[in-house]
Amino acid sequence: MTSMTGAANLLAALPGRYYTDPAIFELDERQIFRRSWLCVxxxxxxxxxxxxxxIELGEESVLVVRGRDGELSAFLNLCRHRGAQLCSExxxxxxRTIRCAYHSWSYGLDGRLLAAPNMRDMPDLVRADYGLHPVRAEQWLGYLWLNLDPEAxxxxxxxxxQLAERLGDGVLERYGIERLGVAATIDYxxxxxxxxxxxxxxxxxxxASIHPELTAALPQFRSGYGTISDGMAAGASFAxxxxxFSLSGRATHPRLPGLGPSDDRLFYGLVLRPNVLLILVPDHVALYRLEPLGPGHTRVTVDWLFDRDTMAGDGFDATDAIALLDxxxxxxxxxxxxxxxxxxSAAYSGVLVPAEHVxxxxYAQYLAAIGEHPAGSPRERG
Ligand code: FES
Ligand SMILES: [Fe+2]
Incomplete structure (x- = not known):
């Protein structure tokens, strides 16, 4: 897939079926989205x-519950009796309990089966064997992450x-994302x-072709090579x-508390496979969550995150900042x-120019994840 085409500086793009074929979309779901940590x-x-x-994850529906002890639990939204969904809200x-509306089996907030009508008639019903199916859950960056694979x-x-490869040690931590508040969310x-x-x-x-506003802020991007094309990100500098980082070009908010003057004019863009994109700028962070809904349909939810004290201040207005990324x-x-x-189109076959070789x-990571190995070796890292 990454082998050279006729011209040495053009590499073959993935064939169109990887983007359009429902069977490949199912493979993506099964091999990647059912086995990875997903930011939800x-x-x-x-x-x-x-x-x-x-939370709907492909074909699965997951309930995430804060227990009486303060712990978060996650389990499939699936009654162990005959499979009714427990919650539709x-x-x-x-x-105190989660009760199935069909035959009233009831479960604790930790997913344990507590009771079922006529339980005395069913000595075979060992409660410990019929708890809700657990789902792995973790919190990071102030977000909830789920993984449907119990072995993950x-x-x-x-x-x-991924962070070590792209940002190096300690850069993300300085932005203190877990302490930020959401000023706006847009679903695309x-x-x-x-x-x-x-x-x-x-x-x-x-x-350079489609982003006049972005390249006015980050002139380096007009070259065709963004920070992500450079291997380890140095951050792109503002014009x-x-x-x-706002539509007007004005700094509308103070820098985030963990940053210093050397961060003041820098932009970082970062992919956290498989479903998160992050943008880090001095006074805010944007976190993108991708939710694949079909081969040709993806919901993208973007949160704009600001310092909570800044947000609580008089006249806080993130419109200018949000407008540039929106x-x-x-x-x-x-x-x-x-x-x-x-x-x-049956005629589609794309190529990657050098600025796109990244x-x-x-491709290499993706093809390995779905169990197909690229014909050639991935791009040599410079
Ligand atoms: S399906 Fe839930 S109690 Fe019967
Ligand atoms: Fe773009």
Missing amino acids: GRADALSEPGRYRR ESGSFS QQLAAQVEP SVAANWKSIIENFMECYHC EHVDG ITNRQDFDACERCQRGMR ITDF
Whole structure:
């Protein structure tokens, strides 16, 4: 897949079926999304004991519950009796138990089966064997992460190598994401495959064409090579006349508490496979969550995170800051949608130019994850 085409500086793009074929989408679900830690939303929405959220992960429905002891538990939203879904509300509060509305089996907030009607007639019903199916859950960056694979390693094993490769030690920690508050959230419904959205985020060859606002702030991106194309991110610098990462170019908020003057004019973009993109700028962070809904449909939820004290201050207004990325997102997603339509053509076969060669790293990781190995070796790292 990454072998050279006729011209040595052009590499073959993945064939269109990887973006359009329902069978490959199922493979992605089975091999990647059912086996990886997925960021599913903010953890602080579940602060009170008894609060729950229902989260749909592909074909599975998961309940995440804050127990009386303050611990979070997650389990499949699936009654062990005959499989009724226990909860259809998106969120809410349980009193003491979770009761199935069909035949009234009831479970504790930790998922244990507590009682079933006529239990005395069923000595074979060993309660310990009929608890709700547990789902792995962790909290990190103030977000809740779930993994449907009971055998999966800890979340750290998934994210730490990616952080070490892209950002180096200690950079992400300085942004203190777990302490930030959400100033705004926008949901984008994108008619494109999830992989296209990641690939588009990785390359900056398109920036000069479609992102006039972004390249006004980050002139280095006009070259076609963004920070992500450079191997280890040094961070892209703001343009001389630009003081902050906002549509107007004005610095609208003080820098985040963990940062210093050397961070003041830097932009980092980062992929945390498989479903998170992060943008770090001096006064805020944007966290993108990708939720694949079909071969040609992905929901992207973006949170804009600011320092809580700054947000509590008089006249806090993030509109200018949000506008720059929101415009950029819409430009990106529109381009991904146009590719999605083109990739359905029997004639489609794309190439990657040198500024896009970084995408072959993603291909290699992706193909290995779905059990296909690329024909050639991944791009040599410079
Ligand atoms: S399906 Fe839940 S109690 Fe019967
Ligand atoms: Fe872009």
